[in-house]
Amino acid sequence: MKGCFLLQRNFAYIGQYLAQTLQKKYGVEEFCGYVSLRRSYDFLKNQKDIQYSALLLDEEIHKEYTEAVLDLPFLKTLEMEYGIPTLWRFIAVDRTVMHNQLVREYPYDTPPYTHEEILKITQVKAKKILEFIETEKPDFLFASVVGSIGSLLLFHIAKKKGIQTLVVHPTLIKDTYTLSETYNSFTYVDALFDKEKNTPQISQESYARARAFLETFRKNAHPHWELGDPKRQPVTRAQQLSFLKPSNLYRILRWMFVSIKDHVTHEDRHDFNYIGPWNYIRDGVRRKLRNIRGVSDLYDTFEPKEDCVFFPLHYEPEISLSLYAPFVPDQISAVKQVARALPVGYVLYVKEHPAMVPYRPRRFYQELKKIPNVRLIDPRITSFEILPHAKLITTITGSTGWEATLFGKPVITFGDIFYNKLSFVKNCETPKDLPWLVKEQLEVFRYNEEELISYIAALFEESATTRLQYLWEIETDEEKRRKGLEPLAALIAKKVHAVRN
Numbered sequence: 248m249k250g251c252f253l254l255q256r257n258f259a260y261i262g263q264y265l266a267q268t269l270q271k272k273y274g275v276e277e278f279c280g281y282v283s284l285r286r287s288y289d290f291l292k293n294q295k296d297i298q299y300s301a302l303l304l305d306e307e308i309h310k311e312y313t314e315a316v317l318d319l320p321f322l323k324t325l326e327m328e329y330g331i332p333t334l335w336r337f338i339a340v341d342r343t344v345m346h347n348q349l350v351r352e353y354p355y356d357t358p359p360y361t362h363e364e365i366l367k368i369t370q371v372k373a374k375k376i377l378e379f380i381e382t383e384k385p386d387f388l389f390a391s392v393v394g395s396i397g398s399l400l401l402f403h404i405a406k407k408k409g410i411q412t413l414v415v416h417p418t419l420i421k422d423t424y425t426l427s428e429t430y431n432s433f434t435y436v437d438a439l440f441d442k443e444k445n446t447p448q449i450s451q452e453s454y455a456r457a458r459a460f461l462e463t464f465r466k467n468a469h470p471h472w473e474l475g476d477p478k479r480q481p482v483t484r485a486q487q488l489s490f491l492k493p494s495n496l497y498r499i500l501r502w503m504f505v506s507i508k509d510h511v512t513h514e515d516r517h518d519f520n521y522i523g524p525w526n527y528i529r530d531g532v533r534r535k536l537r538n539i540r541g542v543s544d545l546y547d548t549f550e551p552k553e554d555c556v557f558f559p560l561h562y563e564p565e566i567s568l569s570l571y572a573p574f575v576p577d578q579i580s581a582v583k584q585v586a587r588a589l590p591v592g593y594v595l596y597v598k599e600h601p602a603m604v605p606y607r608p609r610r611f612y613q614e615l616k617k618i619p620n621v622r623l624i625d626p627r628i629t630s631f632e633i634l635p636h637a638k639l640i641t642t643i644t645g646s647t648g649w650e651a652t653l654f655g656k657p658v659i660t661f662g663d664i665f666y667n668k669l670s671f672v673k674n675c676e677t678p679k680d681l682p683w684l685v686k687e688q689l690e691v692f693r694y695n696e697e698e699l700i701s702y703i704a705a706l707f708e709e710s711a712t713t714r715l716q717y718l719w720e721i722e723t724d725e726e727k728r729r730k731g732l733e734p735l736a737a738l739i740a741k742k743v744h745a746v747r748n
Contacts, residue, residue: 248743249277249300251385251405253398258391259287261719264729265389265736266297273740279383281305281376281401285515301383305397306518308375312367322366325373329403337403338365339573341396342564343520350522352530353564353606359519372397373404380404387411387743393430394566402430413742415715415735416665418706419471419649420460424735425710426742431571431663433709435742440668440705449704457703464653468631471646472716480601482626484541487605503528538605545612547622549633554593555622556685557637558585559630559647562600571644572662578643579614581661585641586618588682590689596633598624639688648672652699657688669702671695711738 250269252262259282269275279301282288288304291297326334342348347359360368376397388405390398393414406412406429414430417423428434443449470476481487489495506524510516516523560578561567568575575581586595597615599607604626615621624633630647634640640651644662651658658672659681667674671694673684711734714722718731 248275248387249279249383249385250275250743251383251388251410252278252280253388253390253393253401254280254282254287254291255390255392255394255398256284257287258719259284259291261391261715261728261732262389263291263294263297264725264732265739268729268733268736269740270297272736275740275743279303279379279385281379281397283395283397284520285518286513301379303375303379305372305395306515306520308372308397309368309519311371311375312364315367315371317363317367318370319366321374322370325370329373329400329407331403334369336573337396337399338369340394340399340566340569342394342569344368344396346564348564350520351526352534354608354611355530369396369400373400376400376404380408380410385410387413389413389415389739390430391415392566394570399570411743413739417471417716418665418710419646420703420706420710421469421471422712422714423706423710424713424715424738425706426738430566433665433668433706435709436665436702436705437668439709440702443701443705449701449708453704453707454700456707457700460703460707461653461700468650468654470630470650475601475646477601477627477629480604480626482601482604484538484543487538487541488535490535534605537608540609542607542609542612543625545609545616545623546625549596549622549624549628551636553636555596555633555637556585556589556593556639556641557596557598557630557633557647557651558582558641559645560597560599560603561643561645562602567644567662571664575643575661579611581643582615582621583618584678584681585685586620588685589620590686593620593638595621596624596637597621598628598630598633599626601626639685655694655696655699657692657694659684659688666702669695669698671698711735 252266254262266278278297278299280291280299281303282291283305285304285306288302291299291302322334339345343350344360344365345358346356348355388410390402393399393402402412412428413426416425416427416433418425425433425436439448473479490499503524510524515521582597589595612623615623630650634651634654634656637656639657639659640648641659642648644660644664648658648660648664649666652666652669652672660667660672660674666672671692673688675681675684713731713734715735718728722728
């Protein structure tokens with residue numbers, strides 16, 4: 248058996264540990280990989296534990312567009328074969344190609360390429376990936392995040408060619424992750440949930456876990472991502488200006504020195520995805536200058552007795568918007584649509600994502616403030632303080648929608664998110680439907696507790712317990728990483744039927 252790993256940025260190190268466990272414990276004999284960062288590629292080439300049959304580096308492929316001749320017949324054929332339904336879905340998800348974000352800090356938004364150059368980039372990556380898949384012929388593709396031209400092409404080409412695709416997703420239940428055959432739903436969870444309606448297959452242990460989790464969450468609600476708590480983010484002007492403390496200034500200067508030294512000595516400074524120290528410095532200075540004034544004067548008073556609908560803003564740039572909600576133009580447009588769909592006497596509470604407070608420009612909030620029935624809520628107030636008083640929660644694909652669902656509140660979503668599977672969560676696909684969905688959720692909301700418990704039980708049945716985000720971003724001990732990832736490796740093995748007897 249052969250597995251192909253999509254090794255997105257620093258996930259390459261996690262993928263390496265997973266591959267080792269799959270090879271040693273579950274008999275997956277061969278591996279190939281699609282790698283996004285040069286440093287990750289160098290690490291994989293130099294390690295001795297796994298001999299990859301091929302490693303494709305996205306950064307190297309990208310460079311080829313400068314010498315390529317535009318091949319429109321090829322692109323049209325590619326669109327006919329793999330378009331969803333057009334190739335622009337592959338392009339629009341790439342925040343670097345479309346906005347130069349990541350290389351530059353949000354809210355920077357200027358494409359670094361022309362229309363023809365973008366088509367050439369898509370062309371050279373598609374040709375390389377098609378050749379890669381035909382040569383390597385993996386049995387399965389495993390991915391963490393599908394969020395660029397190359398990764399989305401790899402996913403859909405593999406799927407069209409009958410290769411099993413597995414994407415790991417957080418379930419929004421702390422330290423619990425599931426696998427799915429696609430990136431915008433929980434296919435295995437949904438299939439089990441559907442079967443359960445006619446032929447019970449979920450264990451009583453999972454049902455007990457589901458009821459215990461729901462009871463505990465309602466008594467002591469907490470965000471699934473610990474850093475999503477406003478107490479863990481610099482949401483006030485004083486916190487945003489803490490860099491002026493001597494100790495912090497020293498750390499910044501030390502970081503600048505190390506970054507400039509690395510920039511001079513490392514080859515990846517020429518790569519298109521490289522974030523240079525100069526960009527860090529100039530974007531950071533602009534951000535700090537914006538934060539000197541702050542936006543606290545724009546916040547409205549939270550009035551729990553008001554008839555309100557809640558719209559939590561998303562962190563961006565993220566696939567929660569670009570991939571899961573490709574037809575939502577932007578968050579301001581979404582807020583305007585919701586505000587226009589509310590009954591007379593209702594107001595729309597809009598609250599910033601705590602992690603976005605230092606980055607969002609003042610003009611963004613000023614645009615929201617132009618909407619008469621919108622109230623901008625101080626981000627120091629948690630979503631859990633607002634949820635009990637909100638008559639309805641509207642979200643694009645946010646975790647707040649899931650948290651509201653756990654409290655039995657009516658929810659409307661605008662993108663692809665797993666909890667759309669529940670009958671009492673409504674997904675708005677076209678703007679003209681929104682006023683009617685708002686009316687339905689406010690007046691005839693039909694909550695079903697047993698359905699929710701059954702779905703949570705299916706989540707537990709089809710998931711692994713692992714601190715994936717911590718192991719990915721914080722843990723440095725190799726043995727702890729490997730040990731912590733074993734439950735996820737076991738779940739992958741189960742899905743590819745690779746468990747040794």
